[in-house]
Amino acid sequence: MKTIEHFYSADLSWVENFAKQYNGKVEGNFIIVPEDIQSGTRYFLDCGEGIVAYYINVEYKKNLHLIQKNSSNDFVGFYYNLTDGEATVSVHNSLYNVSRWQYNLSVIDGTLESDYNVTKGSKTFALCIFIKKSSIREYALNNRLKFPNIDEILNPEKNTMIRFDRMSNESFHILDDLRKKKVGGPVFDLNLVGTVHMLIANYLKKLASKRIIIQTVNQPDLTSIISTQMYLIEHIEDHFPSIKLLAEKANMSESKFKTLFNKITGNTPNMFFMENKLLRAKELLESKQFSISQISDRLNFTNNSYFASKFKEHFGVSPKTFVQDL
């Protein structure tokens, strides 16, 4: 177990210290960490407007314990965490599991001290976004958002923001897109800043749509719903398994299952399934290894034209046009 004490901030002052703690170094925008701790990439970028992005795509070779003690409290951290393996955050003595199939989006105020634990062998893909509180205020003012208590929300003495949530399916795929890009260079920087903006857009959309806060759902129910989501993703190439089967898996009545699934993911099970299926189809098309009819068969669409019409409905472009201009 290696313990690292570090801080983050919404400028780049944390980078040097962070690399030093790992016995690593900073090269350009990369943080190089010794291979015996982890392999992979860490990349940071100042996106302007008081926003810093920190990209992590690594595999851990050791159990790691990170203690975050920030010296400045003027920022909020958004952690999009897609860890395959085990990763937990504890704040105020409560423990949250933050890997891919758990709370994969955490919003934590800079004033808070937190402990992050990750186990050996975990593969982490994460994007951390640090935003200055003053930028949030400015943003709200510029866009005439009505937060009657914005000053209270942003005042570190009165309120600390902390929220554990799940990112929307859309955000997940935006991140997945970024993951495919080669890190470094001006083209990647454009993509990274673009991704940050789109994630913020999604987050705002979520705030505006006033979906229930996931933290308020009781734990076993949430776990069951997530496990059915996981089941759907694992069987994304098969037929839709039926609500009955899914509800049984979740130990709920069909109606409860449907309502809760909708509340948590913002989508019906079938829509969630179809959306992911189409995104899978898009990935397969991008690989250029298969023909359209091969893909439609593989994903168990009844026929090609149904596949094409669904694809067009979702992306606005037919699969054929998509392949042509790839």
Added chain:
Amino acid sequence: MKKIFHYYSLTPEWQHKLADQTETKVIDNKIIIFPEKIGKGQSYFTQVTPGISVFFIDLSLNTPLKICREVSENDLYIFHFDLSEHVNLIKINNEDYEIGSYDKLDLAIIDNQIESSYKPAVHERTFAVRILVDKSLLSNFIAKYSSKETKHQTKDKTQKKDEFYHYGNIDSNSTLLLQSLKTKSIHDLSFDSFIKGTALKLLGNFFSRFYDLENNTNPLTQAENEAMNKTKDFLLENIYGPFPSVVFLATMAGMSESKYKIAFKKCFNTTPNNFFIKEKMTIGKELLKSGEFHTLTEVMYELNYSKLSYFTSKYYELFNRKPIDDFVKKGH
């Protein structure tokens, strides 16, 4: 036809000129809602980063309109992405270009130093995104562009080095981004961030495709590669026999003959028959030097040839030597 004149800058103040001429106002320095007289729709402008701004227009015209862009002092490039489902006209240097809909060309890059005008079709939904980029950010790109323009497949015309325009296709992933933008409302809370993100990703896609163009060789799929290797192995195993025919090999690979021949050429850079002959000759050379044969005719029969002159000529073609020069006779 009504004409509107405007210019671009990276900062929002230019919008007032556009708004004045359409008899409307700019809201929040970002949004222009066009009056019913001209058409139904709106535009949106925002600064993404210092040096990059984006202008978005979504409009159904009721009267014909020509939007003329004047040259301004700002050193800019304008990336025009058009996703209207009909044809609009863009006029650059007195030449009309059709732009819009997916099967037409739908991407134009224009230098701010060249005047251009945009003429959207009437009674159709025109949907375009323009990204304004400071030239200093793109110096690297321009240098590379000028050196590569001859290789570029798309129809483009280059002026002097510092004044150019380009005309081409949007790549698929960008089309998807633009399509999803189409479904958003500019009054949404998240729109500003969304369009900023979209603009940056569009540029990212454009440049990554642009820099990738050199190694864009349209490779074979994995399945095709496997089939190629399978037939190649078959040829090598039967090197002493006659050439099995392309029909046979194509069936083996599960392809049509023409597809097979094209794929084979892509994979091994030669035709199946030439490949087979070359391998035969390599074996022939070994046999000749082995000292196991009494005459050339014996070697020839071993390789399943029936005319010595044919064997000799093919051998000469490949190694520039006659078989007799390499022949080692079997000792008694």
